[in-house]
Amino acid sequence: MDGAAGVTGAVSLLRPVRAGNAFEETVERLLQAIKLGVVGHGDKLPPERELAARLGISRVTLREAIRALQEAGYLDVRRGRYGGAFVVYRPPSPRKGDLRRAVNEMGESDLEDALTFRMAVECGAAQVLAGSRLGPRQRETLNARLSAVNDAAPADYRRMDIAFHLAIAELTGSPLLAGACADARLRVTDLLNAIPVLRPNIEHAAAQHAAIVEAILDGDPEAARRAVAEHLEGTAALLRGFLA
Incomplete structure (x- = not known):
């Protein structure tokens, strides 16, 4: 159990998805990680190669999922040496009702x-x-x-x-x-x-x-x-x- 010492929630959520619905499940897993704050506002998702390996998917599928979450306003994808997929989602402030x-x-x-x-x-x-x-x-x-x-x-x-x-x-x-x-x-x-x-x-x-x-x-x-x-x-x- 020593390998679990660096707990962040990634073990729970960023685990292999089922091949039949790889795109849909990848979107779901990433969205869960974002909504639960495993990857917080302003934080960067793990590197593409590492994340694809964790999820057990191709990098093409991962890019498609990231693009979908970018279009939905959850991620900001930046290019260049210090680029990556950054979380821009914040939980909304509570309102009456x-x-x-x-x-x-x-x-x-x-x-x-x-x-x-x-x-x-x-x-x-x-x-x-x-x-x-x-x-x-x-x-x-x-x-x-x-x-x-x-x-x-x-x-x-x-x-x-x-x-x-x-x-x-x-x-x-x-x-x-x-x-x-x-x-x-x-x-x-x-x-x-x-x-x-x-x-x-x-x-x-x-x-x-x-x-x-x-x-x-x-x-x-x-x-x-x-x-x-x-x-x-x-x-x-x-x-x-x-x-x-």
Whole structure:
């Protein structure tokens, strides 16, 4: 599991796509990485050769996908020695009615399903990780992700929060579990982006994040599961509160 120490979310999202729908899946994977902040605003996508190899696609397919995202306003492609594909997407600032519109587009039943899915896979990831023998690099990574979300400015909080949660899944060493957790978070990302980042909520989440890390580092799977469940129940309650 030492190879997962440099967790950024790339393991979850920039993994090989299926050959039958290579273009469509490449667009989807890159868009997921952008929306989840794995590649943040102003950051450059990995070099073309490296990214094509990660996704298991041809460079022609990758260029087509990048061109599509450029036309959609997510990427800015620059030429020359210091060129590349740079992310220009920023999550929109919350506006009144955004959350209700997002839920209406999703459907109330799909919202509850998404929250249930997230609860199942993230609690499972924390249990698995807590039951693993973590080396110094894994412990360092987990503490670093915790510090990053605690130190994040409000404008960058959601991105650092995502990185923290994805780190737990990726450090299990299971690409399937990490991918499931990334998918679960993506399903609620537009909803979370539609509500303001509140200081009391950040402070409460910080205590819950610390409890999650403590349980994992102590090697207590049940405590890790309970800590994640409490945290996600709070997020679900916040969403329902803004919808009330």
